[in-house]
Amino acid sequence: MRTQSINIAYLEDDLEQAKMVTSWFEEFGYQCEHFTHTQALLKRLKDKDFDIALLDWELPDMSGLEAIKQIRSKYHKNLPILFCSMRDSEADVVQALEQGADDYMRKPLLRIELKARLQALLRRTQDNHVSNMIEHGPYRFDLANKVAQVNGQPVAMTDKDFEVATCLFDNIGRILSRSFLLESVWGISSDLHTRTVDVHVSRVRKALSITAESGYRVKTIYQHGYRLEKLE
Secondary structure, three states, X not given: OOOOOOXXXXXXXXXXXXXXXXXXXXXXXXXXXXXXXXXXXXXXXXXXXXXXXXXXXXXXXXXXXXXXXXXXXXXXXXXXXXXXXXXXXXXXXXXXXXXXXXXXXXXXXXXXXXXXXXXXXXXXXHHHHOOOEEEEOOEEEEOOOOEEXXXXXXXXXXXXXXXXXXHHHOOOOOOEEXXXXXXXXHOOOOOOOOOHHHHHHHHHHHHOOOOHHHOEEEEEEOXXXXXXXXXX
16 A cells, blocks of 8 residues: 555644654654644645544544544545544444544554554545445445446435435445434534434435345444445
């Protein structure tokens, strides 16, 4: 994997920790911009695309979880995010992943493990990001023209159904909470109970014939949301 052109957004308010990790990035051949406050990172995301983001949980202006929600809903919903924290309970890990993190590392960070996890995240995402296409098995989504195909045949979908579908397929294997989908697709920041997401996910399942026969399934995660899974 070429590392010279990889740009990392690094959000960490502990300056000693940040100094050490940014020196690792230099050794890896990565370009890195370090931020101590979330608002500074969000402002930068308005005019710069990064390849990956490394975020801390405890931050001075908002939590890392809120930072993830802001990034996903308002800026780059597909930006690979590696979350790091001293917290390591199962509940904390699940909470971070549900909010939209792609991976989770416990502090103190280890140099070799960090590089391996970053490279794994980049491998998982680079194929879909080299074009305006998302492709998995029989499913193909032309993002520029908002056209969905199953086995080469176009499928009629509303704009919102298309956005829900592409959100699921672009985050395959990740738990997506209802609030995350509401923010990503409708731009609604709300934790209120709503059937809107459930109705649209059901319509997407039916329109794309997502069944065991297709090799994929949309699994309902009790009290949380949904996860698109590839069946082995």
